[in-house]
Every structure is written in C-alpha cells, then in structure tokens.
Amino acid sequence: xxxxxxxxxxxxxxxxxxxxxxxxxxxxxxxxxxxxxxxxxxxxxxxxxxxxxxxxxxxxxxxxxxxxxxxxxxxxxxxxxxxxxxxxxxxxxxxxxxxxxxxxxxxxxxxxxxxxxxxxxxxxxxxxxxxxxxxxxxxxxxxxxxxxxxxxxxxxxxxxxxxxxxxxxxxxxxxxxxxxxxxxxxxxxxxxxxxxxxxxxxxxxxxxxxxxxxxxxxxxxxxxxxxxxxxxxxxxxxxxxxxxxxxxxxxxxxxxxxxxxxxxxxxxxxxxxxxxxxxxxxxxxxxxxxxxxxxxxxxxxxxxxxxxxxxxxxxxxxxxxxxxxxxxxxx
Amino acid sequence: xxxxxxxxxxxxxxxxxxxxxxxxxxxxxxxxxxxxxxxxxxxxxxxxxxxxxxxxxxxxxxxxxxxxxxxxxxxxxxxxxxxxxxxxxxxxxxxxxxxxxxxxxxxxxxxxxxxxxxxxxxxxxxxxxxxxxxxxxxxxxxxxxxxxxxxxxxxxxxxxxxxxxxxxxxxxxxxxxxxxxxxxxxxxxxxxxxxxxxxxxx
Ligand SMILES: Nc1ncnc2c1ncn2[C@@H]1O[C@H](COP(=O)(O)OP(=O)(O)O)[C@@H](O)[C@H]1O
Ligand SMILES: [Mg+2]
Numbered sequence: 001x002x003x004x005x006x007x008x009x010x011x012x013x014x015x016x017x018x019x020x021x022x023x024x025x026x027x028x029x030x031x032x033x034x035x036x037x038x039x040x041x042x043x044x045x046x047x048x049x050x051x052x053x054x055x056x057x058x059x060x061x062x063x064x065x066x067x068x069x070x071x072x073x074x075x076x077x078x079x080x081x082x083x084x085x086x087x088x089x090x091x092x093x094x095x096x097x098x099x100x101x102x103x104x105x106x107x108x109x110x111x112x113x114x115x116x117x118x119x120x121x122x123x124x125x126x127x128x129x130x131x132x133x134x135x136x137x138x139x140x141x142x143x144x145x146x147x148x149x150x151x152x153x154x155x156x157x158x159x160x161x162x163x164x165x166x167x168x169x170x171x172x173x174x175x176x177x178x179x180x181x182x183x184x185x186x187x188x189x190x191x192x193x194x195x196x197x198x199x200x201x202x203x204x205x206x207x208x209x210x211x212x213x214x215x216x217x218x219x220x221x222x223x224x225x226x227x228x229x230x231x232x233x234x235x236x237x238x239x240x241x242x243x244x245x246x247x248x249x250x251x252x253x254x255x256x257x258x259x260x261x262x263x264x265x266x267x268x269x270x271x272x273x274x275x276x277x278x279x280x281x282x283x284x285x286x287x288x289x290x291x292x293x294x295x296x297x298x299x300x301x302x303x304x305x306x307x308x309x310x311x312x313x314x315x316x317x318x319x320x321x322x323x324x325x326x327x328x329x330x331x
Numbered sequence: 332x333x334x335x336x337x338x339x340x341x342x343x344x345x346x347x348x349x350x351x352x353x354x355x356x357x358x359x360x361x362x363x364x365x366x367x368x369x370x371x372x373x374x375x376x377x378x379x380x381x382x383x384x385x386x387x388x389x390x391x392x393x394x395x396x397x398x399x400x401x402x403x404x405x406x407x408x409x410x411x412x413x414x415x416x417x418x419x420x421x422x423x424x425x426x427x428x429x430x431x432x433x434x435x436x437x438x439x440x441x442x443x444x445x446x447x448x449x450x451x452x453x454x455x456x457x458x459x460x461x462x463x464x465x466x467x468x469x470x471x472x473x474x475x476x477x478x479x480x481x482x483x484x485x486x487x488x489x490x491x492x493x494x495x496x497x498x499x500x501x502x503x504x505x506x507x508x509x510x511x512x513x514x515x516x517x518x519x520x521x522x523x524x525x526x527x528x529x530x531x532x533x
Contacts, residue, residue: 030402031342052341054390055474085533092526096493103522105387106394107529110404117522 029064029111037062045083045263050118053105059118060105066112081109083263088114090193090265097191100184100206100258119258121207124181125200125288127253131174132289173253177205178298180257185277185299186306188259189313194273196264199284204258271309275316278303279324282317333461333468336475337446337453340394346401347446348393349456350475352380353439356466360435369408372459376411376443377433380481382418382490383441384521389478391525392418397445406532410445420491420527430490439481440464484517491524 028034032051040048046063053060065080067073084107094101103117181203188195195202266273278300285296300317304310335351356362365373383389396413399405405413407424419427433440442464444456461468471477488495 031398033342036341054340054387054394055338056341057474058387085530088526088530092523092530095523095526098519104526104529106391106525108398108402109533111402 027066029108029113032062032064032113053115058105059120061102061116061118062113063116064113077110080112084109084112084114087262087265090262090267091116093267094188094191094193094259094262097187099187099191100256101262102258102260116260119204119206119260120209121205121255121258123201124177124203124205124257125284127177127205128200128285128288128292128295131170132292170253174295175298177253177257178295179302181281182299182302182304183306184257184259185281186303186310189269189274189277189310190307192267192269194266194268194270194277195259195262196266196273196277197261198277198281200281200288201284202259202261204260205253206255206258207252208255269309271313271316272320274309274313275320278313278317279320282321283324332457333464334470335453335457335460335468336471336473338390338475340390340397343394343397346397347451347453348390349444349446349451349453350389350471350478351442351444351456351460352469352471352478353442353460353464353466354469354481356438356440356464358463358465359433359437359440362440362464363433363435366432373463374409374411374444375460376414378415378418378431378441378443379433379437380439380441380478381483381486382431383478384482384484384487384517384524385479386475387521388418388524389441389443389475392528393443393445395528400447410447411443414443414445417528417531420531422532438466440466441478479517482517484520487524488520491520491527493520493523 028037032049036051038050040050040061042048046065049062049064051060051062052058053062065084067080068076071079088104088107088109091101091104095103102119105115105117107114184203185195185198281299282293282296285292285299300314304314333351333353335349337347337349339347362373362377366375366377378389392414396405396410396417399417400410400413406422407413407416412424415431416424416427418431442460444451446452469477487493
C-alpha cells in the first residue's frame with residue numbers, strides 16, 4: 001500500500017458533516033425492502049443497514065454495494081463481486097482461526113450484498129470520544145486558561161482521568177481495552193491478514209451478553225431480544241428497568257474487541273502492510289485526541305508481544321511514520 | 332397428521348417454510364425411492380438430523396436455496412434438492428445427498444417443504460407427511476429451535492473440516508480477549524458454517 005492511501009484513510013476518520021437519514025434512499029436488492037431496515041451509515045462504497053436475518057430475533061448488518069452508475073456496468077459488477085467476495089473470504093478465514101470478527105450469515109455477490117452478524121456495542125472511536133468529552137467538560141468548568149489545559153493534555157489523558165472519582169476503574173478499563181486492541185491486531189497479522197483500513201471506527205467494543213435481565217419481563221430473554229419483541233409489537237417488556245440497564249451499559253468498558261469492515265483487507269504477510277495498519281490506527285488515535293497517543297503506546301506494547309514477527313513490524317512502523325511526516329511537509 | 336412447524340424467513344415473508352421432524356422411522360427406503368423416482372408428490376428435502384447443527388444452520392441453507400431458486404440461479408433440479416446441495420461445503424450434489432440426505436436405514440428425518448405456491452399449506456403438508464412417513468413426529472418448537480437436538484457435532488465438524496478447539500488445548504479463539512471467555516462450541520461452528528455455505532461455489 002502506498003503512503004497516499006494512508007492519507008485518505010486518516011481523513012476518512014473525520015466525523016460526517018450531515019447526520020445520516022433514517023430511511024433507505026436507494027433501490028434495494030431482492031429480497032430486501034425498506035420495511036424492517038434501518039440505515040446505519042452510507043459510506044462511499046457501501047450502504048450499511050441494521051435488520052434481521054434467518055430468524056426475527058437475529059439482528060444483523062446488511063452491507064450493500066449499489067451499482068456505480070459512472071462505471072461500465074460489466075466492469076462495475078465484476079469489481080463489486082470481487083470486493084464483496086474478498087471481504088467475505090477474509091471474514092470467514094478470521095472466524096475459522098478464532099479471531100473476533102462478525103460472522104458471514106449470507107450474501108449474494110451478483111447482487112452486491114452481504115449479511116453479517118450483529119455486534120452489539122459501540123465503536124472504539126465512540127468509547128474514546130466519551131472519555132474526551134468527559135475531560136472536555138471538566139476542563140471548561142474548572143480551568144479557563146487554554147495554556148493550562150494544554151499543559152495538562154501534554155501530561156496525558158491518563159493523568160487527567162486519574163483525578164476523577166472512578167479514576168482507577170477507568171484507567172484499568174481503558175488499558176484493558178488498549179491491550180485487547182493490540183492483541184487482536186497482532187493475531188490478525190499473525191494469521192496473514194492486513195486490515196487495510198484500521199481506524200477506531202472499525203474496531204468495536206462488544207457489550208457482554210446478559211444472561212439475566214433485571215426487573216420483570218419474560219424469563220431468559222436478553223436485552224436485545226426484549227428490544228426485538230418491543231419493536232415487533234409483541235408483549236411490551238417492562239420498560240423502565242431495561243432502560244436503566246442500558247444506560248449503565250453505555251458507559252461500561254466491559255466486553256471484548258471485535259474488528260469490523262474488512263472491505264479493504266488483504267491476505268498478506270508483508271511487514272510494510274502490517275506497519276501501515278498500525279500507522280493508520282495510530283493516526284486515528286491521535287486524530288481523536290492528542291492525549292490518546294499515550295493510550296496507543298499500550299496498543300503497541302501488546303502488539304509487540306503478540307506474535308513472532310511483531311517486533312520487526314514495530315521497527316518498520318518508525319520508517320512509515322517518517323515517510324508519512326515527510327509527505328505531510330511537502331503536501 | 333404430523334406436527335409441522337411453519338416459519339417465515341425475514342425478508343421472504345411470502346414463502347413459508349414447513350418443517351417436520353420424525354423419529355423411529357421405519358420406511359426411509361420407501362421415502363428415498365420416491366425422491367429417486369422424482370415423484371412430484373414427494374417434493375421435499377428429507378434431511379439427516381444428525382447433520383443439522385441448529386435452526387440457523389438449516390435456515391441459512393434454506394434461505395440460500397430459496398433465494399437462488401427465485402433468481403433462477405439454482406444449480407440443481409428443484410428448490411428442495413437445492414437445499415440439500417446448499418448445505419454441503421462443496422459442489423458435488425451426489426455427495427451432498429449422501430452426507431445431508433437420508434439413507435435407506437435412517438430412523439430419524441427432518442422434512443422441509445418450501446411454500447412456493449398457495450397450495451402448499453401447513454395442513455396439507457401435515458396430512459401428507461402423516462400419511463406417508465411411518466414414524467413418530469416430534470414437535471420442533473415454536474421457532475424450530477429443536478431441529479439441532481439430534482446433531483452429531485463431531486460428524487458436522489468433519490464434513491465442514493472444522494478444527495476441534497479442544498484438541499488444540501483451547502489455544503485458539505478463547506484466549507484472544509484474555510479473561511476466561513467461554514466459547515459456545517456450537518455457536519462458533521455455526522458462525523463459520525454459515526459463512527462457508529454462503530461462499531460455496533464462488
Ligand atoms: N457487524 C456489525 N455490527 C454492528 N455494527 C456494525 C457492524 N458492521 C458495521 N457496523 C456499524 O456500521 C458502521 C459502518 O460499517 P462498515 O463495515 O465500517 O462500513 P464502511 O465500509 O462504510 O465503513 C460501523 O462503523 C459500525 O458502526
Ligand atoms: Mg468502516
């Protein structure tokens with residue numbers, strides 16, 4: 001991969017300017033219709049929806065690559081098929097090797113869609129944003145001098161968070177998250193896959209499944225099952241306790257890391273590709289918050305210990321950084 | 332009358348799926364001969380329950396078979412043979428029938444009938460199967476959740492060439508995220524299998 005690609009990936013990590021609409025805007029491939037479909041994102045390549053698949057209580061993600069009208073139809077179809085297939089193959093390979101990625105539940109390459117297992121939780125980007133937001137509020141309340149805030153930032157988010165009440169828990173939770181990310185990327189590279197777009201939006205912190213739900217409601221029903229039941233208009237579950245449960249979950253740092261979005265993934269063991277994955281991720285961290293760089297050190301530390309060739313990749317990362325910086329100075 | 336469960340797949344509400352499970356079957360050879368003769372009255376997928384891991388396994392294959400048939404992309408003669416074919420990891424239809432279909436000596440059977448026309452109703456399927464399958468029909472549950480009850484997990488693992496995580500000392504998978512996360516073996520297998528049958532032939 002070239003350094004030009006890295007730049008575009010890093011800028012993709014910026015927040016979207018318009019909020020996503022809630023109704024599908026494009027013609028959908030058979031058998032999908034706008035009913036029972038909720039828009040999640042509309043990227044340049046794929047439209048992503050939440051829906052159900054195989055059973056009404058199995059939430060899933062539908063990824064649809066609509067035809068690109070500016071491209072020759074035959075070429076477009078061939079490209080779409082090749083990319084979807086590559087994405088699905090890598091996902092199945094990862095899953096076979098025991099890596100946490102969404103399962104492929106179905107798909108149709110000719111028509112341009114793929115159905116993936118739903119990962120309940122939030123992106124690592126959202127997790128980091130929450131912590132930044134928390135700090136931001138505190139800084140505005142207490143300190144007016146920008147200088148002072150800056151100095152504190154330089155000392156690292158960890159120091160700031162450490163002043164807060166749940167400091168110990170937060171520190172441990174964030175560190176554990178960083179360790180999981182480092183190990184997951186290490187494992188991915190070890191099995192011969194490079195992600196190709198490793199941003200914090202493409203890493204999710206999956207909320208642990210709850211076996212029991214506080215409050216009334218049908219026995220042995222998970223929170224998501226209750227939500228499903230509520231959406232499909234069956235016996236409305238006890239709303240209040242469930243909501244409390246979810247509010248609590250929203251800020252939790254519990255769970256495991258799941259990598260998503262393998263649309264640009266390649267099967268490769270080249271050091272350069274691996275180092276670029278890390279570089280892209282590093283850029284995504286620093287774009288969130290300057291202090292997140294400190295957190296990223298923990299990602300690298302765990303990555304370095306995760307497989308045999310990892311240390312050489314870290315050395316290579318230094319070269320990639322240097323090239324990235326040079327390119328920025330010229331451009 | 333046999334106990335037939337009728338369910339619909341999300342996104343294909345107009346094609347109900349009729350599922351019926353039997354035990355102590357004594358006339359599997361007859362049923363198989365009807366399939367071989369392509370008797371239109373016996374247009375079913377008769378499956379070996381020991382090869383069905385879970386409802387999603389069965390429904391994953393069913394969705395793909397239905398979808399391929401409706402888009403005229405099926406690789407086999409009927410939507411029901413397409414289902415048997417779709418469940419197998421490779422492209423050999425004969426092998427698919429040997430592995431996922433019934434044999435003359437089968438005593439347990441899962442019968443699947445796709446509701447491709449208005450004449451196919453729960454009532455009629457129930458009547459027809461009750462009349463011609465000599466065996467005891469078993470309730471598969473509200474959402475067909477019991478279709479995986481008679482699965483031989485080892486056999487399924489072998490057909491899909493899945494590694495046994497236990498044999499590797501549980502090294503893979505479970506440890507990536509540290510903290511003793513129990514891996515639900517069947518769920519994990521199902522996740523890989525659904526991907527494999529989706530990718531099959533492409
Ligand atoms: N399997 C999934 N489970 C839950 N949410 C998902 C899943 N896949 C994607 N998403 C959500 O949809 C967003 C876009 O999906 P992604 O696969 O990254 O598509 P794109 O190629 O457009 O970035 C993700 O950032 C995430 O919030
Ligand atoms: Mg993405």
